[in-house]
Amino acid sequence: MTFNIIGSILPEVTIAIAICIVILVNSLVRNASVTLIHSLVLFFLSFALFLSFVSLELPDSNIFEGHYVIDAFGTNLKIIALIAAIFVHLTSIKSKQNIKNEIFLIQLFATLGVMILCSAHNLLTVYLGLETLTLSMYGIVASNRNSIEATESAMKFFILGAIASAIFLYGVSILYGVTGTLSLDLIENSKLLDSLEMRIAVAFMACGIIFKFGAFPFHSWVPDSYQGSNTTAAIYISSVPKIGAFALIARLFLDSLNAISDFWSILILSAGLLSIIIGNMIALVQVNLRRMLAYSAIGHIGFVLLSFSIVNPNGVSASMTYLIMYLIMTIAVFALIESIASEDHQHIELGDLKGLSKSHPLIAFMLLFCMFSMVGIPPFIGFYAKWIVLSELVNNDMIWFALIGVTMSVIAAYYYLRVVWFMYFENNDQDIENKGVINTQSITSIMISAMLLLIGLYPSPVIDYTRRIISSFLLID
């Protein structure tokens, strides 16, 4: 029944309606106030979140003739994506930066793309979601129209992204040629899974996915787009799209192509391992804060992929735990940076952090939390993320990868500590008065950073949650 179908995809529908309304308000209401747009976006995101929680109760079903699947895994990922989107949105409220209203519109589009990816069960729908997401991401990066750098990085991102999408599509078409189907359900029944053609197809698709994660060797867009765009854009592209990529890799590789996991796990493993090494090494020499965080993000994503390549439920749930904790950390750190960036001062270099502990003591303190969390020092969540991945690596006889991982963490510690060093150990030449920073944005950022510690003191819920999701996902199919 049509109504049932609509009922199952209500969260997506809500976001689609939100997009229409925001477009209408933006174009019909003259000088639409930012507050209005903010409230609308926030309302619809929260409503979609609420609906997703409701649809957790729905039985699993395939709709649109198997193009779309409603299950606990997809819905939970949507919930995570929506929560992340809400936080991202909260942090950009009352931003001092010159932000056009349309960036929020494009963010809604991207969120919709992620949600489609979470449920897509046919390579056509997958591509639909992927392109909705990717095209919006180009827009997000380019949204800072007056900046030459933003335009440049958007252009680079667009060219690379287009190539990556084409490669992905090429892989899909080879896969179609081999198996004769695009449905994720039917692919796994194909008898030709272990053929050379199939491997080529998988390798091509892996390139597309790795590009979406922003991992080595398709990482070069990450630093440029983090640095070139404004912080609002950087928060978004560093967080929500990764959930879509995770959904894609889980549904396509882990589920449908499980039969040749021997092959793709090597691809993912090497991408992960090299991301950890390259990301952390290059981050060592960065002086621009956003660029440094971009390379550090590559390193973090490396851990996610490394753990994913273990393929068994424990490894994948560790990977997802890392992803969730990474999202919290990255949103927190960008939100804090955003709250100290000013309109005319977008390029935060390490040197600009001098004396931050005096001018913004609370922000500096929270940034200290974030940095130690990213290093992986307990009791912050970054430690649990690293530990759970290491546990699974050791458990699966991959102790050497675990050793490389920890060694790189120690190297990474240097550039994270450098941030603390500049904030706390260096004094600014001129005296900065203690500015009041009580607004929605800084309250949000401080709240998220406090979560780093609070979840760190009792991480069980997150660990159990991911485990439940992953085991339900792997049992169904």
Add this chain to the structure above:
Amino acid sequence: MILDLMIWSPVIVGLILLLIGKNTASLSYWISLATSLLVFGMSMYALSMFKTDQVGIQFELIAPWIERFNINYHLGIDGISFPLILLTTFITPIVLLTARTSNKINLHQYLASFLILEGLMIGVFSALDAFLFYVFWEAMLIPMFIIIGIWGGENRVYATIKFFLYTFLGSVFMLIAIIYLYISTGSYSIFDFYNLDLSRMEQILIFLAFLFAFAVKIPMWPVHTWLPDAHVEAPTGGSVILAAILLKMGGYGLLRFSLPITPAASNELSMLMVALSLIAIIYIGMVALSQTDMKKLIAYSSVAHMGFVTLGIFVVFLNHENASIDNMNIAISGAMIQMISHGLISGALFLCIGVMYDRIHSREINDYGGVALSMPRFAGLMVFFALSNAALPGTSGFVGEVLVILASLKVNFWIALLSSTTLVIGAAYTLWMIKRVIFGPITNEKINNVRDTSPVEFIPLIILAFMVLAMGVYPEPLMKLMYITLNDLSELVFTGVGL
């Protein structure tokens, strides 16, 4: 419950001070002092309840934490950890008391860091779950990093990052070893690790992974190089805590993890450990002789003294014919007493250097001379601590070293001989420093005008001197506190080695 309070009350008070303590330097000073005294009171209460004739863990507390990985919030103390906890709760109030003698920016942050550090250190000593232990062990780096980085000397950034990276690098390998042990046993409880039947190769690798973490902390030659930098650059309080307590965590780790979990590997690698200890004792002692910076000199002397701790822990395995549980008891009690005594003496020496630095603003030996003439009260105490550092009989420094030398004598004459050279070398570098700093004519104009110690500086030193003397003359209560546990440990290790 009492352990809970001892860990968390300083941490919580510290966090509160951090958030709201600004512009209330005086109030936060008294609050933090009161908190640390309260914790000291609690530890005294625990001491009165502690049964010295009971084997095993006391004040045990266990609650599930991360159930999926079988991780528990498991605390408890025994004869190995309790003396070190007492040392912690005793040193921290002293450090906080002297916090105001020199002018510091953001005093409330300084005090808060020390309070948080105290809670975490007690946590390290009382955690019986390896995961919880690791959490405390690592978390402790944060306040120490901040203390050296903000209130340290000129080269503080270099020193603190070096300190952090060294210890972090050491600990991550321990983390891998702990994870490996968890996978073998299905539990993070340290006592479950003891019963594990590990192959020879596994034991050696796990031993080395733990050793890396502990050797950096102790610190053993050749991974000691962070210590002189950290000591020199740290503020007085930081140096005191570093020397008195942080270094002891390495020794504690060897006794808590390495010996019981990997007895066969401890036995097999004891030659290496003894060799490294002797290098620390003799070579680092020589290095200390040539220092011109007082803090650096004491830092190197710390490395040399900690060499006795590792020597005491491992020396017994060298000679299986003469190996007996009694001898092992003597050796590791010596190591434990050496740790406590070094905590008191080096802490006191760093306080002394702090007193002089606050007045003259120099740590160079050459800038001093004739301090005894202008600060007689202080000079007396400083000479006393220097003599205890050189292991003068009657002071606590003597007891630990003599026990270890005694135990080594039963093992091998030459090791005993080599290790006892420290009595000469130690006397040489400390007394030579004293001669140049305290005695002689006044060479520096500034020394003429300094005043003698104020009560706030004098009282902590007097208390420390009393403790050093008491332990030196009558170490029996401390020995009794540890005896049962150490005996139990020796038996466990001897069974593990197969002696």
